[in-house]
Amino acid sequence: xxxxxxxxxxxxxxxxxxxxxxxxxxxxxxxxxxxxxxxxxxxxxxxxxxxxxxxxxxxxxxxxxxxxxxxxxxxxxxxxxxxxxxxxxxxxxxxxxxxxxxxxxxxxxxxxxxxxxxxxxxxxxxxxxxxxxxxxxxxxxxxxxxxxxxxxxxxxxxxxxxxxxxxxxxxxxxxxxxxxxxxxxxxxxxxxxxxxxxxxxxxxxxxxxxxxxxxxxxxxxxxxxxxxxxxxxxxxxxxxxxxxxxxxxxxxxxxxxxxxxxxxxxxxxxxxxxxxxxxxxxxxxxxxxxxxxxxxxxxxxxxxxxxxxxxxxxxxxxxxxxxxxxxxxxxxxxxxxxxxxxxxxxxxxxxx
Amino acid sequence: xxxxxxxxxxxxxxxxxxxxxxxxxxxxxxxxxxxxxxxxxxxxxxxxxxxxxxxxxxxxxxxxxxxxxxxxxxxxxxxxxxxxxxxxxxxxxxxxxxxxxxxxxxxxxxxxxxxxxxxxxxxxxxxxxxxxxxxxxxxxxxxxxxxxxxxxxxxxxxxxxxxxx
Amino acid sequence: xxxxxxxxxxxxxxxxxxxxxxxxxxxxxxxxxxxxxxxxxxxxxxxxxxxxxxxxxxxxxxxxxxxxxxxxxxxxxxxxxxxxxxxxxxxxxxxxxxxxxxxxxxxxxxxxxxxxxxxxxxxxxxxxxxxxxxxxxxxxxxxxxxxxxxxxxxxxxxxxxxxxxxxxxxxxxxxxxxxxxxxxxxxxxxxxxxxxxxx
Numbered sequence: 259x260x261x262x263x264x265x266x267x268x269x270x271x272x273x274x275x276x277x278x279x280x281x282x283x284x285x286x287x288x289x290x291x292x293x294x295x296x297x298x299x300x301x302x303x304x305x306x307x308x309x310x311x312x313x314x315x316x317x318x319x320x321x322x323x324x325x326x327x328x329x330x331x332x333x334x335x336x337x338x339x340x341x342x343x344x345x346x347x348x349x350x351x352x353x354x355x356x357x358x359x360x361x362x363x364x365x366x367x368x369x370x371x372x373x374x375x376x377x378x379x380x381x382x383x384x385x386x387x388x389x390x391x392x393x394x395x396x397x398x399x400x401x402x403x404x405x406x407x408x409x410x411x412x413x414x415x416x417x418x419x420x421x422x423x424x425x426x427x428x429x430x431x432x433x434x435x436x437x438x439x440x441x442x443x444x445x446x447x448x449x450x451x452x453x454x455x456x457x458x459x460x461x462x463x464x465x466x467x468x469x470x471x472x473x474x475x476x477x478x479x480x481x482x483x484x485x486x487x488x489x490x491x492x493x494x495x496x497x498x499x500x501x502x503x504x505x506x507x508x509x510x511x512x513x514x515x516x517x518x519x520x521x522x523x524x525x526x527x528x529x530x531x532x533x534x535x536x537x538x539x540x541x542x543x544x545x546x547x548x549x550x551x552x553x554x555x556x557x558x559x560x561x562x563x564x565x566x567x568x569x570x571x572x573x574x575x576x577x578x579x580x581x582x583x584x585x586x587x588x589x590x591x592x593x594x595x596x597x598x599x600x601x602x603x604x605x606x607x608x609x610x
Numbered sequence: 611x612x613x614x615x616x617x618x619x620x621x622x623x624x625x626x627x628x629x630x631x632x633x634x635x636x637x638x639x640x641x642x643x644x645x646x647x648x649x650x651x652x653x654x655x656x657x658x659x660x661x662x663x664x665x666x667x668x669x670x671x672x673x674x675x676x677x678x679x680x681x682x683x684x685x686x687x688x689x690x691x692x693x694x695x696x697x698x699x700x701x702x703x704x705x706x707x708x709x710x711x712x713x714x715x716x717x718x719x720x721x722x723x724x725x726x727x728x729x730x731x732x733x734x735x736x737x738x739x740x741x742x743x744x745x746x747x748x749x750x751x752x753x754x755x756x757x758x759x760x761x762x763x764x765x766x767x768x769x770x771x772x773x774x775x
Numbered sequence: 776x777x778x779x780x781x782x783x784x785x786x787x788x789x790x791x792x793x794x795x796x797x798x799x800x801x802x803x804x805x806x807x808x809x810x811x812x813x814x815x816x817x818x819x820x821x822x823x824x825x826x827x828x829x830x831x832x833x834x835x836x837x838x839x840x841x842x843x844x845x846x847x848x849x850x851x852x853x854x855x856x857x858x859x860x861x862x863x864x865x866x867x868x869x870x871x872x873x874x875x876x877x878x879x880x881x882x883x884x885x886x887x888x889x890x891x892x893x894x895x896x897x898x899x900x901x902x903x904x905x906x907x908x909x910x911x912x913x914x915x916x917x918x919x920x921x922x923x924x925x926x927x928x929x930x931x932x933x934x935x936x937x938x939x940x941x942x943x944x945x946x947x948x949x950x951x952x953x954x955x956x957x958x959x960x961x962x963x964x965x966x967x968x969x970x971x972x973x974x
Binding site (some may be wrong): 278279280287290301316324326330332386391 | 635668670
């Protein structure tokens with residue numbers, strides 16, 4: 259079976275905020291409407307809706323069901339949900355279109371990350387017998403990985419601060435980003451550790467946010483967008499969940515996913531990497547074999563705005579926008595999930 | 611730790627506290643309850659009235675609900691269930707009746723408890739009214755109502771008012 | 776702030792008080808009740824509701840009292856742990872896992888060979904928890920660490936009561952500190968202590 263050509267034809271993101279008093283439905287509805295207006299389609303044109311979110315973040319079992327109010331399920335719609343980042347919902351939507359059952363899909367994701375103790379909530383997904391009862395926060399787990407990388411000489415604290423400094427500067431030009439700044443590497447290195455060896459700027463800023471993209475196949479994509487962002491390769495790999503059994507100094511799942519997605523076949527102009535910690539960006543760049551000429555995270559990345567469950571789809575939106583704008587021809591979008599880069603989804607997109 | 615079969619079970623409770631926000635579209639509804647009123651909202655597109663106004667969005671049209679509408683206080687039972695199974699912390703005597711009540715003027719029903727009649731007398735179409743707790747106990751919640759009780763009025767046949775389909 | 780309320784029996788008045796714990800900028804509305812009991816005025820307050828601007832907010836506590844079944848292999852592991860013994864399992868490539876693996880992480884084969892281990896180990900990586908959270912192994916600052924138990928090849932996660940981040944490094948030797956009460960679970964190990972020297 260030959261694969262269909264599928265592209266992202268439009269994106270919409272909500273500017274990040276913290277301590278939002280809107281409900282998830284109230285923040286999603288305008289973003290979805292904005293996207294439909296942008297692409298010039300109606301709800302009835304969408305063959306498949308796919309949603310990424312996490313009930314653990316909202317504290318309500320089945321809160322994702324109430325999110326269906328934001329898309330209007332009348333007449334009845336074809337809809338699915340992943341208890342994960344919107345990027346993984348995009349992968350499901352891509353597969354759905356590949357089956358030929360539908361031609362157009364809308365993928366959306368949301369996270370009111372600041373409404374709960376996200377650091378502790380995310381570590382609830384760890385081994386329930388051996389890890390979760392100790393209650394290590396997500397930052398602590400990332401810090402263990404960072405320390406291993408520093409000790410092995412794979413990264414330096416200076417390189418981590420360079421990632422932070424660059425990301426905060428780039429965020430100044432991004433209306434979606436939350437953390438912005440102009441600090442030098444020296445100023446950042448002078449800050450105290452918050453979770454030795456991590457400093458505050460090494461960790462992503464949790465924010466409330468949501469986003470959505472429209473996927474379309476073949477000629478429909480060409481009708482809906484002047485320059486669709488064609489998905490040329492997409493792959494998702496998972497490392498063992500046992501923390502001690504995988505390497506702390508490299509990401510084999512990211513390397514395999516990148517290879518399978520065809521990253522190495524040609525130059526990559528822009529890579530939007532979902533790296534909630536500075537050392538993880540360095541690990542990912544190495545795992546995927548990205549060259550110095552690739553522009554990493556022009557949006558500022560997840561470091562400056564991390565709406566959990568939407569930060570990965572945000573990378574897809576940013577990467578696709580650079581193709582729409584004509585500022586890039588071949589881009590990479592990445593999403594991670596689980597502690598210490600356990601799961602990695604890599605996608606390569608091209609303009610025509 | 612070990613049980614009769616020699617296998618271990620571990621007590622591992624988890625607990626998280628969140629800052630829950632009802633959202634701006636729920637304010638008139640919740641403020642209404644504090645004042646002893648049932649305030650729903652109307653969809654600007656299909657004109658259906660929602661009580662409670664569920665996220666302030668019409669689930670059919672995906673439009674923000676606009677326009678507060680006072681509904682009830684009386685309503686009609688649209689369906690019900692006689693419960694014979696006790697649950698942890700239960701205080702109500704068994705059997706008890708949980709019912710979906712379509713308040714006058716609303717287009718979706720809400721769930722509450724039916725008391726002050728025998729369970730076997732409850733029926734679809736029965737007219738009911740709220741019995742409120744003492745005013746000093748009122749907060750932004752449907753718990754302000756202790757239960758609903760029959761009004762004694764003649765039953766209403768469903769589908770004959772408020773335009774609900 | 777001052778409010779006047781009627782102190783006749785059972786009167787109450789609503790008072791607005793700012794309270795950060797409901798979320799930044801929240802205002803809490805309380806019901807203050809005055810009651811006379813044996814000629815003494817008893818004043819009590821309950822929270823009626825809280826708002827941020829004109830939006831209603833409330834703390835939402837979600838908890839589940841899970842009781843987990845652990846299966847055959849881990850039953851043996853947790854039983855030995857409660858008896859202050861460490862046992863790991865050997866993988867198909869010869870590597871010893873502690874805590875034991877039920878199935879080989881690489882080949883998926885069920886593992887059945889048990890290996891007795893000592894109660895000392897080596898830190899293979901660490902991080903510093905400078906502000907502990909309730910429920911973590913220690914209430915004062917401590918180190919998280921991946922620790923390879925002597926005789927095992929794959930490390931485990933636990934806490935080291937190092938006292939200061941200067942007292943711990945990759946290679947530090949540590950020893951199990953058993954919990955006084957051991958009702959079952961990985962917390963039957965209270966934490967690890969530094970036993971001096973870096974390997």
